[in-house]
Amino acid sequence: MATPHPFDPISGAEINIATKLIKDATKGTEKPHFIQMDRLDPPKKDMIKYLAAERANVTPPHISRIVYVYYYIGLIFHKALVNVTYGHIVTDKVLPKGVVGPLMADDVEVVEKLATTHPIVAAEIEKLKLPAFVKVVCDPWIYGKDDPNEDRFLVQCYMYLASAYHPESNHYSLPLKFSPVFNCLTKEFVRMDYLPAGIDGTVTATEAWTEFPFVEYHPDLNGESLRPLKPLIVQQPEGPSFTTEGNNIKWQSWEFRVIPLAREGFAIYDIYFKGRSILYRLSLSEMTVPYGDPRHPSHRKQAFDLGDCGFGVNANSLALGCDCLGIIKYLDFNKCDSTGAPTFSPNTVCLHEQDAGLLYKHVNYRTNVPVVARKREFVVQTIATVANYEYALNVIFNQAGEIKIHVLATGILSTWPIEKDITVPWGTNVGPLVMAANHQHMLSFRIDPAVDGHENSIAYDDVVTMESDPVHNPFNVGFVNERTYVEKAGYIEQSPFTNRSYKIVNENVINPISHQPVAYKIAMPAKQMLLADPKSYNAKRAHFATQQLWVTKYRDHELFAAGEFTNQSETDTGLAVWANGKDDVRNTDQVVWATMGFTHVPRTEDFPVMPVEAHDIAIVPSGFFDRNPALDVPQSNNSFNKSQYYKDPNSLVTASSDSCCKM
């Protein structure tokens, strides 16, 4: 086996080594119950040397592969670091009481079955007096913190009805009004919660259930006759324009490494364009989804989709011709199961090119000569299913040195029971007897910059109207750009009405044309941030989601915006701690955290499956190059693109456009 690159994803063999070492070390105790493991990022100082050597084509220094392992021995939560290169445990720490690990799929499966078969729940189900064509389904859910004294690892089970006759019947369309809570580790029944379905918090005893107006999304069941649609095929007869070597990708003057990861889905490392360094690492760092229904037990609905479960471990195995078009390169991923055995997850990340319209165009009106290049993009995509919701995370590179973070939200709304003819101000009725509560999706992207090197500064630019002045602004039309540098770790306030934009600046490199320091811009629209009251657990646990842009000093292993352990957490132990107002962040190595937030007031159109809602962050050169870096892209023409004229089937004469374009 070849030596892996320090950034490479964890292999099945490495999982086996880590598991064996933990098992050996814990002999004589209860069997270790594995929760998650993955390779740790190498120390940045070492990696900078390693990457420099690699680029200089000299032998890079040795860097050991370290794997982190989350596991339980009984009720005791451990985190071990294991050197899988030399085969020894580096550290093994018992985590403090109250710190809870992420949900592990094997446990979810057990609880899910238990939630319909446990005698107490079975008795409750019995009261529904369901006909044979109806079954009960359970979605185990993250148990949001609401009690400082609660330190058990709990799961809240949301219960639904579905057709018993088709495995794809949409249970989210008929939520039930009771919800058992289980201990995720001991599998003990803890308590039965009841869900209010009226206008207030009043709950009712379970009674016979008589109406079953399922709203189905599966084509077998949804009763729709299909629209005619003709194929649109993307062909790349000469192959794609990218090459891969392991996880290293080269495409259109870009070079970077795409690494599938258990928690983040993937991270992209060591991003270069035209031989110049742009970013050291780019990743989704956390996402929290708090709900706005104020009633018990809905107040506990605040998932942290990365920290509480993991984007990589929940990633779809992507399928050819479904999730993207053209020639697709897939990357695979290895995770562990609860026994520590490796599980191979194929195709969790896909890589492909797409056409994205015009890159630039100009027509000289004197000669009618156009200069026109089409925009080709390179897409890195993963899609995670987190119970009801789907999130597609795309990082998209283009030929002009631009990076776009593009997030698609789709899937099924998390629903709540509602009685007939009732509406509530914190949600929308999306079907008969079913309500979907207002909620927010707050994603934190971690941008570790390396704009022409690792000594960068973060600034924000505002565009402001010049003051009226008979000499300097006699016509009252002037406006100028004003820059402010961030000196200390903290956040930048949103300011859309001054056109505020965030910049990653290298003050040590001056652009010879603009005479300004080189920079990349982070462009994102102004958005509503976290709505939960600062007094709430929702706000305390997700402090990162209260501001759009944060700057912290770089430190190894500060990767996750809400902290390392988010499940049932009491406070944000990430940005709430690191953005301390003290650390110097100017002209040094720092990290930018961008909060992509969207408030979702459900629409009827979002049910039973939601049309994609997309949000973007753009990371684009802004005075980094001395000119448009895409002037070397070949011109667009039809011998290359092979488009065709539409022939009007209704037309008796040849389309007029045909003749004039043959000129």
Added chain:
Amino acid sequence: MATPHPFDPISGAEINIATKLIKDATKGTEKPHFIQMDRLDPPKKDMIKYLAAERANVTPPHISRIVYVYYYIGLIFHKALVNVTYGHIVTDKVLPKGVVGPLMADDVEVVEKLATTHPIVAAEIEKLKLPAFVKVVCDPWIYGKDDPNEDRFLVQCYMYLASAYHPESNHYSLPLKFSPVFNCLTKEFVRMDYLPAGIDGTVTATEAWTEFPFVEYHPDLNGESLRPLKPLIVQQPEGPSFTTEGNNIKWQSWEFRVIPLAREGFAIYDIYFKGRSILYRLSLSEMTVPYGDPRHPSHRKQAFDLGDCGFGVNANSLALGCDCLGIIKYLDFNKCDSTGAPTFSPNTVCLHEQDAGLLYKHVNYRTNVPVVARKREFVVQTIATVANYEYALNVIFNQAGEIKIHVLATGILSTWPIEKDITVPWGTNVGPLVMAANHQHMLSFRIDPAVDGHENSIAYDDVVTMESDPVHNPFNVGFVNERTYVEKAGYIEQSPFTNRSYKIVNENVINPISHQPVAYKIAMPAKQMLLADPKSYNAKRAHFATQQLWVTKYRDHELFAAGEFTNQSETDTGLAVWANGKDDVRNTDQVVWATMGFTHVPRTEDFPVMPVEAHDIAIVPSGFFDRNPALDVPQSNNSFNKSQYYKDPNSLVTASSDSCCKM
């Protein structure tokens, strides 16, 4: 010749009729000098009856075709309305002194030549002592208002240097420091202006010019060696999924008419989805581009790209395989020249389908069964070249009942001379001796709604945190949606931090699922509006650009946000007048005007040709349908999409992803 549909574009024959009638009526005077003509929108009351009859398959009422004609007799500006169905002039009005028509290409061409040959300018050029390989080029420019007593039709000529040896040399890279002003009608030389090129408004006498560091964009000249790029071909072997009948389009449950127009580029009429009315008319109504360099004569740089020249008359003839991929239907357009003769402009609007990624996806994690549909879009596109800049206007329909207005800005920055080693706070040096000033692009889109009929209301929704309350919000997590209806003609303030969204509501139709009135949402990011001081002409002339969303009562012929005549206008005679705070706009026929604004602080990367900058407005159903209206879209699969696996040319073994996906 078949009777045209009342919405149909003007024909060459109709131009001939109008011209003949005007010429006949003005016999004995100076020859009419034609500026612009196009067919007028039919009265809406009549059209509603017409469209209802059409849908009911009964004979619709007769509606005459009316053409508006702007023309000059000598210095006198006329507007005539001509009935080209019956062949008579309806009205012919002389416009008040000071009202100036749009720029006509024939005049621009004359002035452009004059600006290098007129003896006074030639003498100034002489002083440059240019070598033979350098030529002088002129861009005639709109003359922004700055003097209430000036009522001549003027043109400001910006002068540049370019290589004499190639017709595509980029003259924008070397702007000169003198600028003649001409009378556009009489072609008289009016005055020589001088451009300041230092840090303030100081101007200098013309001297010998010795440095010629051209920054070129044309592939023949830019000195770049081309990147390898492999073809990406869109094939539609069974043809597209749309059908056309004249200008009427049917695609994926949509039906509408796309009409190329002289001023607006195109408008889309009578938009239906799944048999329900959505909009009566959708168009770009105006765009103003004010510049932020406060110095004379830059303060006059405020183009109104529709009213001052016309998006349709400046539209590119789009070329197969350059501007879009796949099977393309083109629409043609007729405009008049200054003699009133029709000029055929082929392919000014293109129509085609494109794939746009996922439409929706859900994977049942219990069975691993995905439900996934890809998003197909239908694009209506026009691209206008307004001297240096290009704008692509796309209106994009998708299968989920959503409409997206998508604007691409590209082309070349309008530039200004700057001396060596000087920088200024109101612009960016984008090449040697060349500066590009800060500016704004403020576009107004006119949305004439017909959501389930013509009696609509406009509302805005805010999402707000619930007050802390031991009974109603005991956990401090609640948030609710609050709606406010607009009662009177006016504007809605932007409010991104309450997630404000604009709604077109039909209060007379209740959604049976949500129990709320049906609605469409207008979604657009919060943006900086017009920066010019309210005292300035820039602000007075473009009042529409001071707010993001306006509502006015519907009246025929109120189509253009800044008023009908914008060239050298003194004030906004559009929204500044119509949004009067008096007209009732609730539950009646009203119009929404959405300002898409972007402040452009030029980057070095934007020169010599600018990578596309895109901005969007989404118009999406929001409680209009009772469920996702795209459940009838066929599922995505590879027998339809024919994607392929990437074969790693470097890999010695078969890619692991290959084997696992054959399962």
